[in-house]
Amino acid sequence: MSATSICRALVDDLLDGGVREAVIAPGSRSGPLAIALADADRVGALRLHVRVDERAAGFLALGLAKASRSWVPVVTTSGTASANLHPALLEAMHAGVRLLAVTADRPARLRGTGANQTTDQVALFPHVDYGDNPAAISTLLAVGSGPVHLNLELDEPLVEASDWAPAVRPTHERAGPHVPTDGPELAMRPHAVVVAGDDSGPPARVFAEKGGLPLFAEPSSGARNGDHALIAYRLLLDHAPIAEQIDQVVVFGHPTLSRPVSALLDRMHVDVVVAAPDLSRFPHPPGRARTVEPDVRPDRVAAPTWLDAWRAADASATVAVDAVAEREGAGAALQVARAVNAAVPPEGLLVVGSSNPIRDLDLVARPYTAGERRLVLANRGLSGIDGTLSTAVGAALARSSSRAFALVGDLTFLHDANALLIGPREPRPDLTIVVASDDGGSIFATLEQGDPAFADVFERVYATPTGADIGRLCEAFGIPHRLLAAKELPAALEEDVTGIRVLEVPVPRDSRRELASAMSDAVREAVKA
Ligand SMILES: Cc1ncc(C[n+]2csc(CCOP(=O)(O)OP(=O)(O)O)c2C)c(N)n1
Numbered sequence: 178m179s180a181t182s183i184c185r186a187l188v189d190d191l192l193d194g195g196v197r198e199a200v201i202a203p204g205s206r207s208g209p210l211a212i213a214l215a216d217a218d219r220v221g222a223l224r225l226h227v228r229v230d231e232r233a234a235g236f237l238a239l240g241l242a243k244a245s246r247s248w249v250p251v252v253t254t255s256g257t258a259s260a261n262l263h264p265a266l267l268e269a270m271h272a273g274v275r276l277l278a279v280t281a282d283r284p285a286r287l288r289g290t291g292a293n294q295t296t297d298q299v300a301l302f303p304h305v306d307y308g309d310n311p312a313a314i315s316t317l318l319a320v321g322s323g324p325v326h327l328n329l330e331l332d333e334p335l336v337e338a339s340d341w342a343p344a345v346r347p348t349h350e351r352a353g354p355h356v357p358t359d360g361p362e363l364a365m366r367p368h369a370v371v372v373a374g375d376d377s378g379p380p381a382r383v384f385a386e387k388g389g390l391p392l393f394a395e396p397s398s399g400a401r402n403g404d405h406a407l408i409a410y411r412l413l414l415d416h417a418p419i420a421e422q423i424d425q426v427v428v429f430g431h432p433t434l435s436r437p438v439s440a441l442l443d444r445m446h447v448d449v450v451v452a453a454p455d456l457s458r459f460p461h462p463p464g465r466a467r468t469v470e471p472d473v474r475p476d477r478v479a480a481p482t483w484l485d486a487w488r489a490a491d492a493s494a495t496v497a498v499d500a501v502a503e504r505e506g507a508g509a510a511l512q513v514a515r516a517v518n519a520a521v522p523p524e525g526l527l528v529v530g531s532s533n534p535i536r537d538l539d540l541v542a543r544p545y546t547a548g549e550r551r552l553v554l555a556n557r558g559l560s561g562i563d564g565t566l567s568t569a570v571g572a573a574l575a576r577s578s579s580r581a582f583a584l585v586g587d588l589t590f591l592h593d594a595n596a597l598l599i600g601p602r603e604p605r606p607d608l609t610i611v612v613a614s615d616d617g618g619s620i621f622a623t624l625e626q627g628d629p630a631f632a633d634v635f636e637r638v639y640a641t642p643t644g645a646d647i648g649r650l651c652e653a654f655g656i657p658h659r660l661l662a663a664k665e666l667p668a669a670l671e672e673d674v675t676g677i678r679v680l681e682v683p684v685p686r687d688s689r690r691e692l693a694s695a696m697s698d699a700v701r702e703a704v705k706a
Pocket residue numbers: 530531532533534560561562563585586587588589590615617618619620621
């Protein structure tokens with residue numbers, strides 16, 4: 178079969194498999210697949226996105242796949258181009274995202290002969306499900322959870338000048354989030370809590386509501402909804418006397434955000450129950466956690482005093498956190514997180530960057546009303562600061578609502594600035610990117626290395642200030658940019674948006690450590706027995 182026939186057959190198979198979005202980066206070896214995908218785009222069988230930078234292309238496809246819960250192929254040419262997909266594939270692997278990497282290759286006979294742009298692409302992504310037979314792609318995709326790597330050997334002649342158009346398949350219903358049915362009963366202890374990590378979805382909330390339990394839901398859990406979800410749970414775990422009484426934790430999703438939650442799971446007398454098929458994606462105390470079916474339900478409702486006590490403590494802690502956030506200067510990052518949390522309307526999207534943005538949000542985000550179909554995403558598989566803007570662009574493109582936001586730190590923004598490199602003919606989402614801009618990585622100030630003992634080296638090797646001018650960078654990409662004070666952000670977030678824009682809010686970095694201890698002190702005082 179010619180390269181063109183192979184690629185046309187592959188596009189047909191992908192369409193049969195439900196693929197409706199595809200990403201490519203340019204190159205000669207991948208050309209026949211690029212042309213076949215462009216043919217499919219032309220007749221409306223799928224939507225094609227073209228990017229110059231393969232790393233950004235990989236994360237764009239990841240964002241599309243995360244928000245649509247569908248397979249999204251990303252196609253690169255051979256050599257280093259394909260290696261640039263590695264970060265997105267690793268994130269997809271650890272978060273179970275349906276990303277299909279298609280790397281074009283020369284025929285196997287040319288490997289090891291010094292042929293141009295030819296390396297061993299077969300073992301390029303160890304641990305990722307691999308295939309080299311395009312005809313078997315449907316079997317690979319049927320496994321359900323990603324990612325998958327298809328290395329496509331294409332021989333010359335690479336292109337053929339002949340007309341082709343695939344049949345347009347009917348649009349299929351997208352798989353929604355998992356809605357629990359009535360599964361097996363779990364024997365509850367009197368003082369249980371529910372932890373909802375990344376991508377838990379509604380089951381965590383439903384379990385907490387059925388059991389009358391407090392819900393500690395990370396922002397990207399998809400479960401921070403309803404009136405069982407607490408706000409300042411992270412500080413309550415450290416400071417509220419009631420936290421000592423916890424005797425059971427039921428965990429959904431992939432919790433990674435906070436040390437107090439990890440410490441809770443490590444407590445010897447706590448029964449740790451993980452609602453997942455296995456423990457591979459779950460940070461757990463070795464030998465002590467047990468799994469239950471994701472559809473598990475509590476065998477009884479907890480005494481109302483348990484949840485009431487948590488709600489009262491949370492209300493006091495939240496007042497204390499808000500008071501610290503109101504402080505001039507230091508509190509600005511928390512004000513930014515609150516404003517962004519409040520700006521997301523029903524059906525809206527929020528993509529949150531790693532480091533302080535997601536932790537600030539975790540501390541202040543008000544739970545949303547259940548059932549209003551907001552989507553809050555974060556790359557928590559490996560918590561990288563890479564690819565976040567591309568993920569946000571992809572996720573925004575996959576949503577029907579045009580209200581989409583991203584909240585990122587300045588280094589996270591700069592790391593993926595090529596996400597803004599979007600050609601004039603490419604689909605562009607309406608997306609507001611908010612940058613909490615403190616010229617460097619402020620999270621490290623709150624960790625051990627932020628101790629004054631390391632002050633000498635801290636600034637150079639941890640904080641890494643860049644002095645980069647984000648406004649001028651945006652100008653180079655033709656992206657509107659505004660510098661705003663935190664207090665001006667809520668009004669700006671209300672504005673109608675067409676295309677991508679950047680709102681940069683300067684926040685102080687040197688007071689981060691003090692901010693963290695001021696919040697701890699305030700909450701300890703507010704909830705003491
Ligand atoms: C790809 C990658 N490189 C390095 C890190 C380590 N890291 C974690 S947070 C961080 C700093 C992030 O800075 P910024 O985005 O400005 O957020 P801030 O800490 O200032 O809130 C770094 C380098 C990472 N998580 N991912």
